[in-house]
Amino acid sequence: MATSLTASSLGSYAMQTSTTATSYAGGGAYGMQGTASWTNAGLGQYVQGVQFDLRTQAQQQSMMYQAQLRVTIPQQRIYMPHTWSSWMNSDDTSYTTETVDSNSYDFPQRVWGAWMEHERDQHQQAAYLLNEQGYEEVRRENARREQQYQDAARRYNDPEMIAARERLAQERLEKEAYVKKQKEQAEEVAQVLLGELIGGDQLERYAKTGRILVKGNKHDYLIYKTGKVQRVEKGKLVDLCVYTKEKITMPETDNVIGLALHIKSDEKDFNKTANASRPIPRPVNLPEAANF
Amino acid sequence: MGELRVLGPEGDIKTIWNPDKNDEVSAAKDQFNTLKKKGYKAFRVDKHGDKAEAMGTFDKSAGKVILVPAIAGG
Numbered sequence: 001m002a003t004s005l006t007a008s009s010l011g012s013y014a015m016q017t018s019t020t021a022t023s024y025a026g027g028g029a030y031g032m033q034g035t036a037s038w039t040n041a042g043l044g045q046y047v048q049g050v051q052f053d054l055r056t057q058a059q060q061q062s063m064m065y066q067a068q069l070r071v072t073i074p075q076q077r078i079y080m081p082h083t084w085s086s087w088m089n090s091d092d093t094s095y096t097t098e099t100v101d102s103n104s105y106d107f108p109q110r111v112w113g114a115w116m117e118h119e120r121d122q123h124q125q126a127a128y129l130l131n132e133q134g135y136e137e138v139r140r141e142n143a144r145r146e147q148q149y150q151d152a153a154r155r156y157n158d159p160e161m162i163a164a165r166e167r168l169a170q171e172r173l174e175k176e177a178y179v180k181k182q183k184e185q186a187e188e189v190a191q192v193l194l195g196e197l198i199g200g201d202q203l204e205r206y207a208k209t210g211r212i213l214v215k216g217n218k219h220d221y222l223i224y225k226t227g228k229v230q231r232v233e234k235g236k237l238v239d240l241c242v243y244t245k246e247k248i249t250m251p252e253t254d255n256v257i258g259l260a261l262h263i264k265s266d267e268k269d270f271n272k273t274a275n276a277s278r279p280i281p282r283p284v285n286l287p288e289a290a291n292f
Numbered sequence: 293m294g295e296l297r298v299l300g301p302e303g304d305i306k307t308i309w310n311p312d313k314n315d316e317v318s319a320a321k322d323q324f325n326t327l328k329k330k331g332y333k334a335f336r337v338d339k340h341g342d343k344a345e346a347m348g349t350f351d352k353s354a355g356k357v358i359l360v361p362a363i364a365g366g
Contacts, residue, residue, distance in 0.1 A: 185303070187303070244361045249300070254304065
């Protein structure tokens with residue numbers, strides 16, 4: 001068993017403890033385990049007080065590590081000599097002779113009170129130990145992380161590291177420029193092919209508008225360079241989700257050519273493959289587009 | 293002269309063949325069949341692209357053939 005201390009958002013760690021009685025027999029030990037609440041109702045107020053004190057104390061020390069700080073402290077084993085039963089029956093307890101007059105009218109309450117006070121002392125001791133140990137763990141963790149940050153900052157500001165970063169950034173820029181140039185060249189090639197299919201005038205219109213109008217047997221289709229496809233129906237435009245499978249690697253215009261050829265050759269299959277979305281009203285005049 | 297245009301990352305790759313030269317026809321046919329196996333669709337087009345016609349098998353007399361990756365719905 002272990003106890004978990006968690007740094008709260010207030011920059012502190014809140015000690016959340018509850019007793020888990022592994023053995024409450026006389027002379028037995030019980031472990032302290034970090035969970036959500038104090039199961040012994042009679043001790044709730046006290047533990048709440050400990051939590052509050054801890055919070056203010058730790059808050060001053062761990063402001064830097066306000067979140068996600070978790071430390072684990074080893075199990076605390078504290079001997080709890082008596083259960084209620086053993087307290088009542090034990091010969092070495094003194095409630096009958098020192099604490100409680102067995103003839104008094106409030107005898108049961110006094111016995112109970114004496115036991116609770118005894119137990120409370122034990123819990124107080126456990127909480128105190130956990131508090132101290134947990135605080136020390138947090139302090140050590142803070143110091144360790146502080147050292148980590150300092151090391152990282154030192155490495156970050158190292159001239160060699162700075163030079164390496166700049167070199168990598170430069171290489172990245174060059175690579176991006178190369179890829180961009182390759183894509184532009186591929187797009188030019190694709191537009192040459194499109195020009196062969198639709199002619200120079202229509203290619204100019206395509207370059208200007210970024211879309212083509214494909215006349216199918218049943219419907220017309222607007223294919224945008226960006227990949228958007230719309231089926232033109234009577235009084236409405238239907239967005240279609242359809243693309244050539246290599247679209248990501250191909251130039252945009254090649255995707256346009258591929259879709260247009262599919263429509264021209266097998267419109268039915270094209271519509272079967274495409275996913276249609278909710279139609280929108282068709283504008284009176286379709287947007288300008290090159291004719292395929 | 294026949295012309296095979298394969299759409300791809302570089303735009304398109306052009307392969308031409310002379311129908312009278314068997315080795316050129318054979319090379320073009322091999323490429324055609326390979327890409328068909330990969331799922332490409334072949335279209336025979338006229339000069340203006342008006343008549344795109346799907347091709348199932350290689351035809352050495354086809355003028356311009358464009359091989360396009362298959363389409364998919366999103």
